[in-house]
Structure formats: C-alpha cells, structure tokens
Amino acid sequence: MESSDHAERTERPRSDSVSSVHSHDHFIERLFIESENNLSRDVLPLRPLIEPIPDLTPESAAESVEGQKEEKKPTENISSTSTSTWFVLEGLAIVLSLLLLIAIIVTLSQFDGHPQPAWKYVSLNSVISWLSTISKACVLFVISEALGQLKWVWFTQKTQSLPDLGTFDRASRGLHFAVLGSLAVILALAFDPFTQNLVHYYSKLVTDVSQIATVSSSVLYNVIGLTIHSGAVWYVDPVFKANVYSSLLNNDKTKPWSIPQYTCSTGNCTWDPIATLELTSSCANITDHLKFVCYNDKEFIAGYGGPNCSVNLPGSPTSASFVFNKSDGYPVTVAAVKSTQAIVYKNPYHFATQMIAPDGLLLEGPFLPGKTKWQALECALIPTVRSVRTTVTNGTYHEESLATWTNITFQYEPSGPGYYLYPPWGPDMGMEHNQSFVLSSLSFVAMGWFFNSIFGGRAKLSSRFGVTFTSSADSYAGADIIEAIAYANITGCTANTAEKLQCVVENVAAAASKTFRDSVAPGYEPGNGTIVGQAKSSMTYVAVHWQWIALPAVVWLLGLATLIGTIWKTRRGSVPQWKNDLIPLLFLYKNEQDEGVPGERTDSLKVRLYKSDDRMVLGE
Structure with a gap:
C-alpha cells in the first residue's frame, strides 16, 4: 500500500x-x-x-x-x-568584529594608567559597551549564518535523521549548538560582562598647581629676647620659651609644639628633601657612675633619726640625698651641667643635663642603701642640620629623617660670630653645595641660660610636709619642670625612672626645632624661609585588567573558525x-x-x- x-x-x-x-x-x-x-x-x-x-x-x-x-x-x-560571493556579508562582519575588538584594545590602552576622560556626552564605559555589543552582534551573525549553512552540508554528506533538520535550524537561532559554533554562542553570553570588567577605576593623588603647599625651614637662628644684665646676657625669645613649656606641660598627643608652620590647601602635600637647622637630643645611661655615701653626723642623726646619705656623680654637682631608712631627703634631682662636668657629652657646643632618681620615681620612702635602686641619665641638646622628607596626608603632618649633621665650628664672620655647620650634602638632601647653617652666638648663650633655669630643680620629701619642689636657680621654672617630670603626664613619656628625662629632652628638642624653622617663616606665603612643595588632589584614574579580553578574543576566534570551516565544507560538497x-x-x-x-x-x-x-x- x-x-x-x-x-x-x-x-x-x-x-x-x-x-x-x-x-x-x-x-x-x-x-x-x-x-x-x-x-x-x-x-x-x-x-x-x-x-x-x-x-x-x-x-x-x-x-x-x-x-x-x-x-x-x-x-x-x-x-x-561562487561561494565567496555568498559569504561576503559574513566576511565583512567577522572583519568588522575584529576591528571593533582592536578599537576596544586601542582605546583602553590610551587611558590605562591615565585620568578618567571627562567627555561631555558619553563615558568610557559606554563607549566600550557599544563597541563590544556591535562586535558581539557581528560575530554572532557570522556564527548563525554558518550554522544555518552547515545543516545543508550535514544532509548532503550521508543520510541523517530527519529531526536533525529542526535541530540545526534551532541551533542557528538559540543556545543548543554543536562544537565550535555552539561553544562560541554560549561563551558570547559573557561577552558584555567580560568587556565591562576590563575597565576599573581607582583614586590617585596628582599634583595640583592651583593649590598651595609650603613649609618653614631655617638656615639661620639669631632671635633673642630682652637683655638681662646691661647687654651682657639675653633672655630667649618668648616664642622659644612658650614652645618649650608647651612641650613639657601640654599633654596634647598631636604635639602641635613640634610641627613647623606649613600650609597644605588640599590636605595632601609632598615636598622634596629639606635641610634645616634644628636641635636634636641624645641620652646615655650613667647609672654605673653613681657613688653612694652616708655621713654619720651625730647632730643630723639626732634631728632626723638616721644618717644622711647622698647619691653622686663624680665631678658633677648633680646629686640626690635621703635619710637612711626614712622618708626624708631630695630623692629626685635634675641639673644642667657644663661640658667639663658632663660624663658623656663633653662637647662645649652641647647643652648637657643630668638626672638622678630612684626606680619608679619613688617619692614616698623609706630609702635603704643596697635595697632601693637608683638610676642616672645624661642627655644633651645638640645643634644639628637635619635633612627631612615632609609629607601631609589627609591633613596629618609627617616627617622622615634622611640624615643629620652635628659637626660644629665657632667662627667670627662679618655677619656676627656664631656656630656654623657645613653638611657635605647637595640638592638631593635639600641644600646647595657648601651651604652653611648658623646658630648665632647670642641665641646660643640665651638658650644656655634658659636650659640652666628649667633643668635645675629638685623634689624634696619630708615626713612632716610631704613632697615639695624647689629650683636651684632664681627662676621658678626649675620647680615647675621637676614637678612635671615627677608627676605630670608629659606627652609621649611613659617611663617611671630617670629615663623619663630622655623623653623630656626629645620634646624640648622638637619644640626648639619648630621655633628655629618658624622664626624665618612668619607667614604662609612662599619665600622668606618657606619651602614650596606639591599640593596633591585626588583624581580618578583608569586601570585596565587585560585578562578579561581573553573571552571576547576566544569568541571571535571560534566565530572565524566556524566561518572558515563552513566555507570549506560548502565548497568541498558543492552545497547550495x-x-x-x-x-x-x-x-x-x-x-x-x-x-x-x-x-x-x-x-x-x-x-x-x-x-x-x-x-x-x-x-x-
């Protein structure tokens, strides 16, 4: 039938x-x-x-x-x-897709590591999105046409299942593909996300010439205060005194007394290395030099209930004393000493200070020889030229010390006698070749008198009256400073021994250095002792993550392979x-x-x- x-x-x-x-x-x-x-x-x-x-x-x-x-x-x-005529559109499409991928690469390479373009009507992401969308459309057109042609090739090769005709027809329009063409279309689903991931943005600080960045720096300090004895001795400059007092009596953790005048209008600024005249500090533990002596003075013993004992440094006027096994005496003492009296810092151009105190800065007693532990420290304030790299980050001032120079010579120059420093540096350290840095002799002497007054105090312990503080000089400053050392919470000072003196002189050195630098920079305008830096403003930069171009490139290569294979099979089989x-x-x-x-x-x-x-x- x-x-x-x-x-x-x-x-x-x-x-x-x-x-x-x-x-x-x-x-x-x-x-x-x-x-x-x-x-x-x-x-x-x-x-x-x-x-x-x-x-x-x-x-x-x-x-x-x-x-x-x-x-x-x-x-x-x-x-x-001919076959080539019938695949002209596909050939043009695959070439156009390649050109668009190249355009994406060229565009991104031009902006990689550069500021984000400020285009008026379009963004960089939008341009990349358009280019990638058209490129993907072109390659998918090629693949679709190739798959459509391959179904006829499939049925000319040998007898095939009739439903394969529908499968091939659906494959040219959907996601169910075979081999290269199917893989290309499936991967093309991620074409746009991958191209979007090519472009990333990050913030970068760049120099903004419209903003201001200045910081003070000094090559000369010759400022003094009023005269004391008919022009023979002068007080230090009141600003110097105020900064030093603030460093010891102000417990502000930001240490404003140590930061030189600067301006940074953007909150982020940098400077090239700067060489400036400052004071630095240095300390040495001299506990091994302590000598203990007790005096069996009957009259003293009768009055205080025990012998008088002293803790001394040889060749130095610095000494502490206590009553044996009692809570009386002068257990804590600080004294400025001459270079001839110093144990470690014997340079006449250094300001030396010594301190003797029991462990824990004990001001209670009783004190027993051999049982109570004592410490001694010697510190010096040294005129120095320091090369620093200065930065301001988010409004916070920072300094990095690059080098220091402390070799001093006293010279008589036409401009006046002074203490000269000649660092062997150049522009890489922030100074000109053979440039000199000078601390005038008048300022040097005034500073010596000031340090003698503030570092000349004792803490007195009495079983009847408790603790009192006295000054060894005419000024009350010595008593204030010894009180601060013994009891106050001085910024950055946590030691409870004589080593607290090290923190004290570090603060004093920082305050004096600020005074040196600010003395020639009364204002914020460039020049007159100020160093101009670079103000930084935040800008958005482009970062290209090139690994994400791999998938679009693979999709294009698969599309090209599919097209070439289709043309070859069509020619070989003379398929319509x-x-x-x-x-x-x-x-x-x-x-x-x-x-x-x-x-x-x-x-x-x-x-x-x-x-x-x-x-x-x-x-x-």
Whole structure:
C-alpha cells in the first residue's frame, strides 16, 4: 500500500508541482537552479521522500500560468555564483568584529594608567559597551549564518535523521549548538560582562598647581629676647620659651609644639628633601657612675633619726640625698651641667643635663642603701642640620629623617660670630653645595641660660610636709619642670625612672626645632624661609585588567573558525548556499494528509539531500 501511494506521488503530473510554486519570486527560482547546478553529479539517486524541487525559470513559470504542461529546461545563460560571493556579508562582519575588538584594545590602552576622560556626552564605559555589543552582534551573525549553512552540508554528506533538520535550524537561532559554533554562542553570553570588567577605576593623588603647599625651614637662628644684665646676657625669645613649656606641660598627643608652620590647601602635600637647622637630643645611661655615701653626723642623726646619705656623680654637682631608712631627703634631682662636668657629652657646643632618681620615681620612702635602686641619665641638646622628607596626608603632618649633621665650628664672620655647620650634602638632601647653617652666638648663650633655669630643680620629701619642689636657680621654672617630670603626664613619656628625662629632652628638642624653622617663616606665603612643595588632589584614574579580553578574543576566534570551516565544507560538497533561508524548507514541505510523511515516522526517518536529474531532492 505504501508503494502504491508512492507510485501515485511520483506519477503526479509536473504541472501540479510547478503550479504549487509558480507564485514565488523569479529570483528565488534562479537561486535554486544555480544551487542545484553546483551539486556533484556522482551522487547515487535515492528514493525521494519529498517531491524534488523543480528547476524554475521565468519562461517555465509563464508557460505554467498559460496551462502548458510541457517541461522546460533550465536557462543555460544563468551563471553560477561562487561561494565567496555568498559569504561576503559574513566576511565583512567577522572583519568588522575584529576591528571593533582592536578599537576596544586601542582605546583602553590610551587611558590605562591615565585620568578618567571627562567627555561631555558619553563615558568610557559606554563607549566600550557599544563597541563590544556591535562586535558581539557581528560575530554572532557570522556564527548563525554558518550554522544555518552547515545543516545543508550535514544532509548532503550521508543520510541523517530527519529531526536533525529542526535541530540545526534551532541551533542557528538559540543556545543548543554543536562544537565550535555552539561553544562560541554560549561563551558570547559573557561577552558584555567580560568587556565591562576590563575597565576599573581607582583614586590617585596628582599634583595640583592651583593649590598651595609650603613649609618653614631655617638656615639661620639669631632671635633673642630682652637683655638681662646691661647687654651682657639675653633672655630667649618668648616664642622659644612658650614652645618649650608647651612641650613639657601640654599633654596634647598631636604635639602641635613640634610641627613647623606649613600650609597644605588640599590636605595632601609632598615636598622634596629639606635641610634645616634644628636641635636634636641624645641620652646615655650613667647609672654605673653613681657613688653612694652616708655621713654619720651625730647632730643630723639626732634631728632626723638616721644618717644622711647622698647619691653622686663624680665631678658633677648633680646629686640626690635621703635619710637612711626614712622618708626624708631630695630623692629626685635634675641639673644642667657644663661640658667639663658632663660624663658623656663633653662637647662645649652641647647643652648637657643630668638626672638622678630612684626606680619608679619613688617619692614616698623609706630609702635603704643596697635595697632601693637608683638610676642616672645624661642627655644633651645638640645643634644639628637635619635633612627631612615632609609629607601631609589627609591633613596629618609627617616627617622622615634622611640624615643629620652635628659637626660644629665657632667662627667670627662679618655677619656676627656664631656656630656654623657645613653638611657635605647637595640638592638631593635639600641644600646647595657648601651651604652653611648658623646658630648665632647670642641665641646660643640665651638658650644656655634658659636650659640652666628649667633643668635645675629638685623634689624634696619630708615626713612632716610631704613632697615639695624647689629650683636651684632664681627662676621658678626649675620647680615647675621637676614637678612635671615627677608627676605630670608629659606627652609621649611613659617611663617611671630617670629615663623619663630622655623623653623630656626629645620634646624640648622638637619644640626648639619648630621655633628655629618658624622664626624665618612668619607667614604662609612662599619665600622668606618657606619651602614650596606639591599640593596633591585626588583624581580618578583608569586601570585596565587585560585578562578579561581573553573571552571576547576566544569568541571571535571560534566565530572565524566556524566561518572558515563552513566555507570549506560548502565548497568541498558543492552545497547550495541556502544558509538560514526558509524558502527551500517551504519547497521541501508537504502536508501530511496529502502525500507527506506521517508524523509518527519522522523521528526515526533517515533522509539525505541530494541532486537527481538537476533537481534537489530530500529523500531516504
């Protein structure tokens, strides 16, 4: 029964077939004729499943309309169109996709590590997004057309399952692909996210010439206060005194008394190395030099209940004393000493100070020789030239010490006698070659008198009156400072021994250095002792993470490989270039109730696209 039906189908007059398609465009008719002529003639004829696609020309279509049933041969003057012609659009699309990828790379390379472009109507991300979207669209167009063409190649190679026709047709439009084309389309889903991840932004501080950055620096300090004895001795400058007092009596943790005048309008500034005149401190533990002596003075013992004992440094006036096994005496003492009295710092151009105290700065007693531990410290304030690198970060001042120079010579110069320092440095350390730094002799002497007054105090312990503080000089400053050392919370000082003196002189040195530098920089304007730096403003910069270009490049390469493979297979098999055209599918379709294939058989049916009698046939 099936054979007879088939016979009837094959014996149906050709006029029926012609009349069923004569309404199609003459151009499409020529297309099928040309495509059929390209197929090899050595394919063995198979049993047609669906009626062959007829060769249609304008002449045969006209005769069909007039009712003529005589078969017309194909027009012989229609030339075959080459494969390259049919893949021109695909070739242009793959080239355009490559050019757009190159444009993305070139654009990003121009801005990598540079400020974010301030374009008026578009952003960098938007440009990259547009370029990547068009590039992806081009490569997906190529892949879609190639997959559409590959379904015809698939059915010309050998008999295949009929549902594969639908699978290939869906593959050219969706995500269910095979091998290179399918992988390319799947990877293309991440095309846009990957290109967006190429561009990252970060904040970077850059020099802003419209902003101000200055800091004070001094090569000369010659400031003094009022005279004391008819021009023979002078007080220190009141600013110097105020800064030093603040360093010892003000427990502000930001240490404003140590920061030279500066201005940084952006809150972030840098300076090249700066060489400036300062005071620095140095300390040495001299506990090993302590000598203990007790005096068996009967009168003293009768009055205080025990012998008087002293803790001394040889050759120095600095000493502490206590009553044996009692809570009386002068257990804590601080004294400025001459270079000839110093144990470690014997340079006459240094300001030396000594301190003796029991461990824990004990001001309670009782004191016992051999049981109570004592310490002694000697420190010096030294005129110094220091090279520093200064920065201001988020409004906070920082200094990095690069080098120091402390070799001093006393000289008589036309500008006046002074203490000269000649560091062997150059511009890399912030100074000119052979530049001198000078501390005037008047300022030096005034500072010596001041240090003698503040570092000249004792803490007195009495079983009757408790603790009192006295000064060894006429000034009350010595008593204030020894009280601060013994009891106050001096900024940065945590030691509870004589080593607290080290922290004290460090603060004094920082305060004096600020005074030196600010003395020639009364204002914030550049010049007159101020050093100009670079004010930094925050700008947004572009950082390209190039690893994210890998996926777009792979998608493009897969698209290119798919296109080249499709062209090669089409040429090799002389397959019509129908691609995703629906017209051939309409010609090959027959209604199931008429003479088509029953629906239940389509899943198992094996078919092949071949050429028979100059016609394209989809048969078993």
